[in-house]
Amino acid sequence: MxxxxxxxxxxxxxxxxxxxxxxxxxxxxxxxxxxxxxxxxxxxxxxxxxxxxxxxxxxxxxxxxxxxxxxxxxxxEESKSVDLRMIDTLAGQTELFRSWDRQMGAPSLADQLSAHLSTLENALAYSVLPSARRPVARVLSGAATLAGWQALDVGGVDRAWRHYELARRAAVEAENPALMAHAMGEQAYVLVDTGNIDLAFDLIHEAVACAHGKVPNRVLSWLCAAEAEIAATAGRPDDSHDALERSAEWLPDGQEMRDSEVPGIFLNGTHLTRWRGNVRTLLGEPGAIGELCTALDAMDGSFTRAEGSLRIDLAQGYLACGKLGEAREQARLARSLASRTGSLRNRRRLDRLTVKISTST
Known part of the structure; x- marks a missing residue:
């Protein structure tokens, strides 16, 4: 050569x-x-x-x-720096996003939460030992579930589904059945919003079954309440009432509404009263308005979007009773709250309700 x-x-x-x-x-x-x-x-x-x-x-x-x-x-090498202190910091960031979301809504958080998820996914992807991966996966599952709910609230159903899938995979990595059940329960609402109500009921029913005996009582109570709501949406009153009874049985006493195992769940007696009023509104049963008003009086003012949803339920209840003036007023207040939080999900509910109120005049 x-x-x-x-x-x-x-x-x-x-x-x-x-x-x-x-x-x-x-x-x-x-x-x-x-x-x-x-x-x-x-x-x-x-x-x-x-x-x-x-x-x-x-x-x-x-x-x-x-x-x-x-x-x-x-x-x-960089993943080795993700120690327990760093994990606590990342969990704290998720909690800040969660607090901002319930008061101000999802739209203003989209970019920050997306970056937060990327940080957590990278931390998990390059952590080697299972003992290092589990705590990161736990935080990732909670953050992904929050991102899923935010996406659903602004109409991003496919994005919501993918976030919940990420939350479920992270829950498996974290070996945490409570986080898995919570992600499944939230994911059922995506199915409801896309019209797959029977499949949504099957999913929440399986989530309850998988969680039984493996998760804290507050988490199981939340799952049963979600099952009651979805059963009511599916037109299954007997299943709905049964699930409400189980939810009340599992709910711990007192005003505490958080559980360290699943920080994304907020549930105490006041929240369950609101949920029960929502279910009875869906089923067209008497007594819904009284429970919703009781819950509204006791509600923490920081739950802005939840208040909007409650007022939509009240408007529906008043409409069912023929009290059109009260229905219009609650719908007006609910629309103001939906605008403040950017909740397209609540706006869609209000648009359908407004048509019913108009045709009832």
Whole structure:
């Protein structure tokens, strides 16, 4: 090969190089220690009958591969800095997003929460040991569930579904049945909003069954309340009442509404009263208005979007009783709250309700 290169250089009119030096050049080219000038590139293309890409991309591929190994090693090394203190910080960020969401709504949080999820996904992807992965996965599942609810609230049903799928996968990684059940329960609402109500009932029913005996009582109470609402939506009053009774049985006493196992759940007696009023409104039963008013009087003022949803239920209850003035007023207040929080989900409910109120005049 050296002789051939020497001959081709001569034919192409390149400056003469003695054979010993040419051997050194070839060795240095092969080991990447010497760049190949355009003249020698023409020589090598002629000798081997290959293109530039075919001849020289191998060197570039080695460079890319080395860079990829270095990048992976760096990310794995960086993941070691995600200790319990950092995990607590990430969990605290999720809690801040959750607080902002219930008061101000989802639209203003979309970019920040997306970046937060990316941080958590990367932290999980490059953590190696299961003992390091589980706590990260736990925080990721909670954040993804929050992101799912926010997406659903602004009409992003496919995005909501994907977030809940991420929450379920993270719950498996975290080995946490409570987080899994919560994600399944929330995901059932996506099915409701897309019209798959029977499938939604089957999903929430399985979530309750999977959670029984494995999750805190407050979580099980929340799941049963969700089952009652979805059963009412599906036109299954007996299943709905049965689920409400089970929810009340599992709910712990007192005004505490949080459980450390699933921070995304807020449920105490006041919340369950609101939920019961919602279910009875869906079923067209008497007594719904009284329970909704009781819940409204006791509601924490920071639950802005939840108040909007409650007032929609009240408007529906008043409409069913023929009290059109009260129905209009509650719908007006609910629309103001929906505008404040950017809740397209509540606006859709209000639009349908407004048509019913107008046709009842």
């Amino acid at each position: 050296i002789v051939e290169i020497e001959n081709r250089r001569s034919i192409m009119g390149l400056s003469a190089v003695n054979r010993a030096s040419l051997k050194t050049y070839v060795s240095e080219w092969e080991n990447g220690r010497r760049s190949i000038g355009e003249g020698d590139r023409r020589v090598l293309r002629s000798v081997f009958g290959l293109t530039d890409g075919e001849l020289f991309e191998q060197v570039a591929a080695h460079d890319v591969l080395d860079a990829a190994y270095a990048e992976l090693a760096l990310r794995i």
